[in-house]
Amino acid sequence: MSEVNDELDDLAERLRDLKYYKKVLEEAFDGSAPSMTSSAVQVAEKAVEVTQEDLLENVQSDDMGEGDAELDDLGADGQSDLEVQLTPDVETHIEQIRSAKKQVKNVTETIESQLDSKRNDWSTKVAAAEELQKILGGQDSDFARTLNHMHTLLTRELMDSSGSATSFVSKWDNATSDWEKHQSLQSFDDFQEKHDLSDSTIEDVKTLSKSQQLTLADVSLDSLEEMKRVDELESAVELNL
Numbered sequence: 001m002s003e004v005n006d007e008l009d010d011l012a013e014r015l016r017d018l019k020y021y022k023k024v025l026e027e028a029f030d031g032s033a034p035s036m037t038s039s040a041v042q043v044a045e046k047a048v049e050v051t052q053e054d055l056l057e058n059v060q061s062d063d064m065g066e067g068d069a070e071l072d073d074l075g076a077d078g079q080s081d082l083e084v085q086l087t088p089d090v091e092t093h094i095e096q097i098r099s100a101k102k103q104v105k106n107v108t109e110t111i112e113s114q115l116d117s118k119r120n121d122w123s124t125k126v127a128a129a130e131e132l133q134k135i136l137g138g139q140d141s142d143f144a145r146t147l148n149h150m151h152t153l154l155t156r157e158l159m160d161s162s163g164s165a166t167s168f169v170s171k172w173d174n175a176t177s178d179w180e181k182h183q184s185l186q187s188f189d190d191f192q193e194k195h196d197l198s199d200s201t202i203e204d205v206k207t208l209s210k211s212q213q214l215t216l217a218d219v220s221l222d223s224l225e226e227m228k229r230v231d232e233l234e235s236a237v238e239l240n241l
């Protein structure tokens with residue numbers, strides 16, 4: 001019986017993980033779970049619905065007839081020493097549980113791979129925004145907090161199936177809503193478009209992100225003029241004579 005219970009507990013845990021990842025993929029990242037997800041869930045749910053009473057009905061004892069066990073068959077602790085064996089029905093059910101576990105495992109790994117791809121895409125976006133914030137000296141504190149929150153969600157909470165999928169979806173929706181309010185700060189391209197900056201000026205800004213300062217020999221007069229008319233850059237760029 002313990003073998004059956006262990007298999008059922010393992011399957012139930014895998015099923016919870018699958019449901020978590022599926023909900024997060026579909027509701028937080030607008031992804032699509034594999035077509036075989038529904039059938040895998042149905043098979044698993046059917047397997048874990050088996051009760052202790054159902055299992056006990058399919059357990060038989062060697063050499064025990066319809067009557068009670070003889071007194072000589074009882075051990076010192078009053079328990080029967082008769083060997084309990086699983087019937088073919090129970091053994092079949094164990095195989096069904098293991099088959100369900102395999103299906104759930106395969107689907108879960110596929111969804112995890114999709115989530116990992118989503119996480120990498122968003123991590124790249126957040127990193128680009130953080131780089132721009134670094135150049136601008138973190139002048140927008142609200143957006144800086146949003147980026148920190150998104151980083152935490154992506155690196156710590158996204159793949160933690162022990163948490164609440166509903167809670168993660170809510171947090172992520174709020175974070176991406178705040179993200180959309182700062183479109184011009186999401187990347188160099190967005191910043192360039194908003195302020196109508198030339199490619200050469202953006203390259204100078206990127207150089208600043210690596211060296212922390214520029215000299216007059218590093219930039220053209222046109223780039224200097226463009227930087228001066230953008231408040232965020234004028235206060236962030238340090239020029240040395």
